[in-house]
Amino acid sequence: MKNTVVVGAQWGDEGKAKITDLLAQKADMVIRYQGGCNAGHTVVYNGETYKLHLVPSGILYGNKICFIGAGTVVLPEVFEQETKELKERGVDLSNLKLSPLATITMPYHTEIDGWAEDTVKKGKIGSTRKGIGQTYTDKMARCALKIGDLFDDETLSEKIDIILPLKNKILKEVYGLKEYSKEEIFELLKKYKKIFEPYICETWQELLKENKNKTILFEGAQGVMLDIDYGTYPFVTSSNAIAGGAGTGSGYGPTMIKDVIGVSKAYITRVGEGPFVTELKDKTGDKIREIGHEYGTTTGRPRRCGWFDAVIARYAGLVSGLTSVALTKIDVFDDFDEIKICTAYKDKRNGKIYENYPTNVFMHKYLEPIYETHAGWKTKLSNIRTYEDLPENCKKYLKRIEELIETKISIISVGPDREQTIFV
Numbered sequence: 001m002k003n004t005v006v007v008g009a010q011w012g013d014e015g016k017a018k019i020t021d022l023l024a025q026k027a028d029m030v031i032r033y034q035g036g037c038n039a040g041h042t043v044v045y046n047g048e049t050y051k052l053h054l055v056p057s058g059i060l061y062g063n064k065i066c067f068i069g070a071g072t073v074v075l076p077e078v079f080e081q082e083t084k085e086l087k088e089r090g091v092d093l094s095n096l097k098l099s100p101l102a103t104i105t106m107p108y109h110t111e112i113d114g115w116a117e118d119t120v121k122k123g124k125i126g127s128t129r130k131g132i133g134q135t136y137t138d139k140m141a142r143c144a145l146k147i148g149d150l151f152d153d154e155t156l157s158e159k160i161d162i163i164l165p166l167k168n169k170i171l172k173e174v175y176g177l178k179e180y181s182k183e184e185i186f187e188l189l190k191k192y193k194k195i196f197e198p199y200i201c202e203t204w205q206e207l208l209k210e211n212k213n214k215t216i217l218f219e220g221a222q223g224v225m226l227d228i229d230y231g232t233y234p235f236v237t238s239s240n241a242i243a244g245g246a247g248t249g250s251g252y253g254p255t256m257i258k259d260v261i262g263v264s265k266a267y268i269t270r271v272g273e274g275p276f277v278t279e280l281k282d283k284t285g286d287k288i289r290e291i292g293h294e295y296g297t298t299t300g301r302p303r304r305c306g307w308f309d310a311v312i313a314r315y316a317g318l319v320s321g322l323t324s325v326a327l328t329k330i331d332v333f334d335d336f337d338e339i340k341i342c343t344a345y346k347d348k349r350n351g352k353i354y355e356n357y358p359t360n361v362f363m364h365k366y367l368e369p370i371y372e373t374h375a376g377w378k379t380k381l382s383n384i385r386t387y388e389d390l391p392e393n394c395k396k397y398l399k400r401i402e403e404l405i406e407t408k409i410s411i412i413s414v415g416p417d418r419e420q421t422i423f424v
Contacts, residue, residue: 012221022411106131156189
């Protein structure tokens with residue numbers, strides 16, 4: 001296997017964890033390069049389900065180096081709980097490494113996030129209330145704390161003196177929230193130091209150099225359509241979820257990346273607010289949700305469901321440079337008489353047809369999908385292991401998707417377990 005980025009090609013929740021877990025078998029190192037605990041990855045291993053939020057999916061192998069890179073933001077309490085639960089289930093964390101350049105999510109970040117969700121009415125984002133956006137805001141404003149800061153008391157004291165007066169003024173005068181004393185913050189950060197100490201990798205440069213000629217798997221969170229620059233802004237996450245984010249968030253440059261696999265469901269889902277042209281607000285949407293168990297890993301929120309959108313898939317292929325696609329959850333359609341694919345959008349106001357994705361998301365309320373209808377296969381796929389054994393109607397559906405998205409399908413998932421996978 002070449003060095004590969006696994007990226008969500010929709011709005012996240014596409015099944016990236018399973019694909020990452022599969023590809024990690026042939027990798028020496030797995031790097032999570034962006035996002036925070038607002039992302040949830042579900043892996044099924046030996047019949048057991050693991051829900052991961054910050055720890056790279058390759059951790060279940062035990063012998064893979066799993067590195068949480070500088071592009072991530074880390075909520076300490078969630079990291080502590082996640083590592084505790086994994087250890088209790090017998091998962092070896094000796095190869096889990098954490099970049100000192102990763103940014104810490106502080107209590108005031110989650111408090112401001114919650115305030116915004118409770119207060120803002122128009123233009124509500126649908127945040128997970130984990131303080132992710134607020135942490136990235138402070139990172140870009142150069143007033144955030146890095147994990148490495150916790151291990152030098154003099155540096156930490158100086159940074160708190162710079163940051164805290166500004167944060168307290170904002171907390172009090174903008175949000176009407178509790179202010180913090182330096183002593184409170186210092187005591188809190190002592191606890192955080194203990195949480196991170198077993199995993200921090202101060203020698204991360206040597207680690208990356210040692211593995212430079214080995215096989216690297218870059219694990220993205222969320223999906224292309226939630227990218228801060230290329231997603232459905234402002235209804236997006238706060239980091240670069242496209243494959244290009246791997247070059248900034250991992251510590252390796254872009255020349256290290258050879259393949260980019262975009263993970264898409266055979267349909268499409270979205271959690272939270274924002275435009276969704278193919279959304280099904282009917283019994284078909286409910287059926288997809290129930291069969292596909294479409295509820296958020298992190299929040300438990302029901303996901304919005306719709307037919308496969310080739311417009312979005314082509315866009316994801318362009319902005320992430322996809323070399324192939326892993327199509328998941330195709331087995332959800334086993335009992336469907338017919339299945340639809342959106343090939344383009346039509347503006348209800350003037351009849352204009354869009355084959356390229358229109359990035360002005362505030363006009364999406366005027367768009368309607370143009371569909372092709374395909375016959376279902378009415379056959380259980382979960383026990384099929386080769387492309388040749390798939391029903392003809394299923395092959396036709398897959399072939400048409402490849403034609404529409406202009407990218408080959410390299411992996412087909414027919415169930416949640418590792419072995420329920422067809423490599424094309």
